[in-house]
Amino acid sequence: MSPTRRDDFFVVVTTYNRQEYLAQLFDSLALLKPAPDGIVVVDNASTDDTPAVVAAAASRFASLPVPIPVIHHRLQENTGGSGGFSVGVERALAEGAQWLWLMDDDVTAVPGAIAAFGPWMDKYDALVGRRYDSLGEPFFWQNNFSTFLGFPLPVAGDVFATSNEFATNVGCFEGMLLHANAIRSVGLPDPRFFLNWDDTMYGWQISLERPVMYVNAFVLHKAREQRSIDLGIRHLNDSSDLSRFYVMRNRGLVGQYLRVHGRYNAFGFALGTILTAGKEIFRLIGVEKTLRGSARLWDGWRESRRILADSSWKPMPSLVGKS
Template sequence: MGGRLHGGPSRSQVRAAEGPEVLAVGRRDRFFIVITTFNRAGYLSDLLDSIAVLDPAPEALVVVDNASTDTTAAVIGAAQDRLGALPRPIALHHHALASNVGGAGGFSAGVERALAEGAQWMWLMDDDVTAVPGAIGAFGPWMDKYDALVGRRYDTSGEPFFWQHNFSSFLGLHLPVRGDVFAHSNEFSTNVGCFEGMLVHRDAVASVGLPDPRFFITWDDAIYGWLIALKRPVMYVNEFVLHKVRAQRSVDLLIRHLNDSSDLSRFYVMRNRGLVAQYLRANGCYNPVGFALGTALTAAKELVRLVFVEKTLHGTGKLWAGWRASRPILADKQWQPMPELDL
C-alpha cells in the first residue's frame, strides 16, 4: 500500500528555537473518515473492505454505531483487527451510542470524536456506499485550496449519480442546477452539503460548529453546507470518490432523479422545516413568504415521490404530522444555532 496523503514529509519533526520538539502538520495530513451506521452490518462490512485498500490511506476512521441491534459490533471489531494489521495501520475508533440519534446526531458525534482524536480532515459518509480506491488522492489538489468539498458518486449501475444543487435562501430549499456543471471547469461552487461524501477541514467545522443533531435525519447536511458557504467556498469537484451500493426505486424527472423514501423521512423532511427557518433567521435570510412557498414545494415534491415512485398515497399523513411538528420549532423564541468551536 502506498503512503498516506501528504504535500511534503508527513508529520516531519521540527524544533522550536526554544522549547520541546513538536510535530509539523501538513495541509493534507490527519485525514479521518467518519461513518454513521445503523443496522446495516452487510453494507458496513463492504464499506470497511473498500477503505482497507484505499491508496493513499486515511490515518483513522471513526465509526459511529447508532445503537445497532444486528452484527454491526462484530463487523467493526473484525475491521479493527484487519485495519490495524496493515503495513501502514489505520486506527478504527468504534464510537458506540446508547440510542439511535439519527444520521444528524451520528455525524455530530462522529465529527466531535474525530476532532478529539486530532483529525484535520473529516470525510463524512453513510454506511451504504463504498470508496473508490484512489479517492483520497483525487481530493488532494482541492484540499490545498478549499476547506469543504463534495466529490462525485457512481450510482448502483455504475453511472454518474445526479447531485448538483444550490440553496435558495428565499425558499429555504436547495434546487437542482441544470446542465453539465463541469463543462468548463472541474470544480463547481455550490452552497449545500451532502453527508454521503462531504469532506470538511477542521477550520470549516470550527466556524459553524458541529452538525446539528436536532435534525435527526434530512436537511442536516444541506444546511451544514449552506452555513459553511456563508463563510468560505464549498466546492463540488469532478472526481468520482464513492459508489452507491443500496438499490432504490427512482423516477427520472429530466432535471433530476427522485428516489423512494420512508415514512420516517417524510415526517422529518417537513418537521425540520422549522429548523431550516430558524437557521435562516439566525443568519438574517428568513423571508416568510418565500419560506412558505418553499415549504409548499417541499410537500409537493414528496407527494410526487409517493405517487410516481412509490405508487401510493399512504404516507401523506406523515407529511401533515411533520408540518404540524415544525410549527413549535419555528415559533420558539429561545432557539439558538449550534455554537462555533474554539479549536
C-alpha cells in the same frame, strides 16, 4: 500526497443496522491508496452484528503495515444520521483529525478517492465529490440553496462543462470532505435534525464564510439499490415514512437557521414549504406508486410550526477557540 494540508485524514461513518453494507464499506476503505489516518464509526445503537463487523475491521486495519485505528463509538440510542455525524465529527476532532470525510454506511469508496480530492485540498476547506449510483451510473447531485424559498434548487446542465469545480452552497454527508477549520467555525452538525436537511444547512452555513466546491472527481459508489426516477434535471429516490416526517418537521429548523443569519422571508419560506410537500407527494406517486405515508407529511409540518415558534431557539455554537 504532499504533507502540507493533507495530514490527519479521517473517515467518519454513521451506521445503523446495516452490517452487510458496513462490511462492504470497510472492504473498500482497505483499498484506499493513499490510506486514511483513522476511521471513526458511530454506531447508532445497532441491534444486529454491527459491533462484530467493526471489531473485525479494527483487527484487520491494525495488522496493516501502517496500522490504521478504527474507533468504534457506540451510542446508547439511535440519534439518526444527524446525531451520528455530530458525535462522529466531535470524536474525530478529539482524535486529531484535520480532514474529515463523512459518509453513510451504504456506500463504498473509490480506491483513488483521497488522491482525487488532492488537487482541491490545498485550496478549499469544504468539498463534495461525485458519486456513482448502485448501477455504476453517475448520480445527479448539483443544486444551490435558495434562501428566499429555504429550498435547494437543481442546477440544470453540465456544471463541469468548462471547469472541474462548481461552487455550491449546500453539503452532502454522503461523501462531503471538510477541513477542521470549517467545522470549528460553524460548530458541529446539528443533531436536532435527526434525518434530512442537516447536511444541506451545514453546507449552507459553511458557504457563508468560505467556498463549498462540488468537484469533478468520482469518490463513492452507492451500494444500496433504491427505486428512483430520472426527471432530467435530477433523480428522485424512494423514501420512508420516517424520512417523510422529518423532511417536513425540519422545515422549522431550516427556518430558524435562516432567521439567525437574517435571511428568513416568511412568504418565500411558506412557498418553499409547499414545494417541499409537493416534492414528497410526487415522490410517493411517481416512485413508490402510492399515497400511503402522506399523513406523515402533515404530522411533520405541524411539528415544524412548533419549532419555528420557539423564540428561545439557538444554533449550534462555534468551536473557534476550543481545543
